[in-house]
Amino acid sequence: MSLFWRIFALNAVVLGTATALLLWAPVTVSVPVLLTEAIILVGGLAVMLVANAALLRFGLAPLDRLTKLMATVDLLRPGQRLPASGGGEVAEVIRTFNAMLERLEQERATSSARALLAQEAERRRIAQELHDEVGQSMTATLLGLKRAADHAPAPLREELHEVQEITRESLDEVRRLVRRLRPGVLDDLGLVSALTSLTEDFAAHTGLQVTRRFDSELPALAPETELVLYRVAQESLTNAARHADAERLTVALRHTDDSVVLEVTDDGCGIGAPREGAGIRGMRERALLIGATLDITSAPRAGTRVKLTAPLPGKQS
Incomplete structure (x- = not known):
């Protein structure tokens, strides 16, 4: 039944019921109208309006649910659908909306994957240039300062040592940036070693x-899965340091029969509802890249928990 005939039928039922009551009920209308007759008529009108509204x-409840979903749907939380049973225009609209979602x-996941892969490639390029160009230049500068300090008079030697120390600290900072941009230990030694190095540096x-609470003998993971797990841990630690006002953090890595978690x-102040800033949305996009689910729970003065569940190879649904 189409929406037009649904509304027509509903109104016809209400009006037909009202007409039947007027025909069969022992009610008359005097001229002028008596108070009791006016009360009966107004009460009947009220009942008719309430029944019609109900x-x-x-009849329009499915459209109301569809409107609410359209206003709140988030492509970074896939799987939000409305049940569409039966025929008619409303059910067809819901099925069309579900297909559009x-x-x-799928398009969002594909475009996010391309963007994230391009981002990682750019990070690798920048890290390589920092290591090869800036790092080597600063190392050469350190050696030159050392040679100059060895042959300089005492007053100048102290100044050269100070400049040498500043340059060494800058070189350490460049190396730290290189590790953040391109976790070489992840490629060389695996996920557990990379997370250990990340947490120690943090x-x-x-x-x-x-x-740290890491399961032993983790199953083999695809390189992109390891990278997503590493980046989510990295972003979670950064958010905790910036916003949580925490003192202690726990990083756990465990596995089940079909996933790695x-x-x-943290034990920080928490937030009433996770704010979807750029960092959190970036983590959700990375989770979509490998078909993982990201769950963030937080409450005031109860800390925050970031949980990423990544399916094992061959276990994707």
Whole structure:
């Protein structure tokens, strides 16, 4: 039944019922209208309007649910669908909307994958240039300063040593940036070693206490899965240092029969509802890249937990 005939039928039922009551009920209308007759007529009108509103709300409820979903749908949270049973225009609209969401989610996942892969390639290029060009130039500068300091008079030697120390600190910072841009240890030694190095470096620079809980003998993972797990852990630690006001963090990596689970928790102030900033949305896009699910739970004064569940090879649904 089309939407037009649905609304027509609902109104016809209400009006027909009202007409039947007027025909069969022992009610008359005097001239002028008596108070009791006016009360009966107004009460009947009220009942008719309430019944009509209730029936219309029931008939148009699927459109109301569709409107709410259209206003709140997020392509970074795939799988949001409305049930569409039966025929008619409303069910067809819902099925069409669900199909459109399916296409948009696939296109978003494809475009995000291209963008993230291009981003990683650019990071590798920048890291390589920093290592080869800037790093080598600063190393040569350090050697030159050392030779100059060895042959300089005492007053100038102290100044050269100070410049040498500043240059060494800058070189260490460049090397740290290179590790953040391109986690070479991830390629060379694997995910566990990369996360260990990441957390140690994070604890050293922030002064926060980081506890690691890694399962032994993790299953083999695809390189892109390891990279996503590493980047999500990296972003979670950065968010905790910037916003959580935490003292202790825990980074856990465990596996089940069909997935690998990464959890980063802190004891910070938490947030009532996770704010979808660029960092969180970036993590959701990375999760979509490998078919993983990202769950962020937080509450005021209860800390925040970031949980990424990545399917094992051959287990994607």
